[in-house]
Amino acid sequence: MKALIIGAGGVGAAIVNIASRKSFITSMVVADRTLSRAEAAVARVKDARFAAAEVNAAELEDLRALIRKVKPDVVVNAVDPRFVMPIFLACEIENTNYIDMAMSLSRPHPHYPNTETGVKLGDEQFARDWNWKERDIFALVGMGIEPGMSDVFARYASDHLFSRLDSITIMDGSNLTVEGYEFAPSFSIWTTIEECLNPPLVWEDGRGWFTTEPFSEIETFDFPEGIGPVECVNVEHEEVV
CATH class of the missing domain: 3.40.50.720 (NAD(P)-binding Rossmann-like Domain)
Incomplete structure (x- = not known):
């Protein structure tokens, strides 16, 4: 290859x-x-x-x-x-x-950004699906760790591990440290800030797509493998699309 x-x-x-x-x-x-x-x-x-x-x-x-x-x-x-x-x-x-590993950018709803969707993550790419099919080429979008592997794990759990799933929530927490740095993101700092400030995207059966306020629904989650409790909030991310 x-x-x-x-x-x-x-x-x-x-x-x-x-x-x-x-x-x-x-x-x-x-x-x-x-x-x-x-x-x-x-x-x-x-x-x-x-x-x-x-x-x-x-x-x-x-x-x-x-x-x-x-x-x-x-x-x-x-x-x-x-x-x-x-x-x-x-x-x-x-x-x-x-x-x-990350999809085309969103644009918040011009009047109700914290309740209604505007242009969603990936919309610009999905809108061109017809052209890729006609050309017989493939685009594997949002295929990093998260989004990507997290979606694979969720689908595997749905298909093979559980007879029923009421909801899927992607939790992200770590105890990663880099010597000499108080804050050291493992990817683009611009992206880190952007996804935290944008309205988080949610999908519910019967309601469809909607958004919430950034940093909403604060929850402390006890992560395994020695990471321990981490305070988690809603952020905008591609898994849901």
Whole structure:
């Protein structure tokens, strides 16, 4: 498999590290706006299958040119969701399969943001489903840890572990620390702030889609594996879509 990774930050570099241990990867180009960062990610794995490139993820034509040059089987979007649509559209136009870990951005309801939905996460991508089907290419959207694996776990639980589920709630808590940092998110700080300030999205049978206030429904949850109690609140996230 030939892969093109867009983004050589914390997530992109982690993908490169994992991919270097997979024999099915025949080649992987790691592209970033800062070429030196892509080169550093490649240098760490010391693998001839990997190469670095420079790209501006905000520029559709720049992305298209790189896709045509690399000719990948799949493009993996590892940048923050502000750049989802340029990369998504570049793959669509160039007939290339696509994976991301965060979906197209939402826009709150202009008058009732904390009760009604405006443009939901992923709406812009789902609206183009017909075109991807016509082109016979695949887009695996929201497929990181969460969203992504959390949805797989929820579906597995529904299909194989329980005869009935009344609700599914995704809880996120950790005791992760990084020496020298009081606060160290494991992905884009912009995304961290944005998803906490946007109205959280909820779906209920019989009611459909609605939103709540940011940081609503405070609950202390006792996480396993030594993490312990963590105060949890509602945030906007893609699992529900």
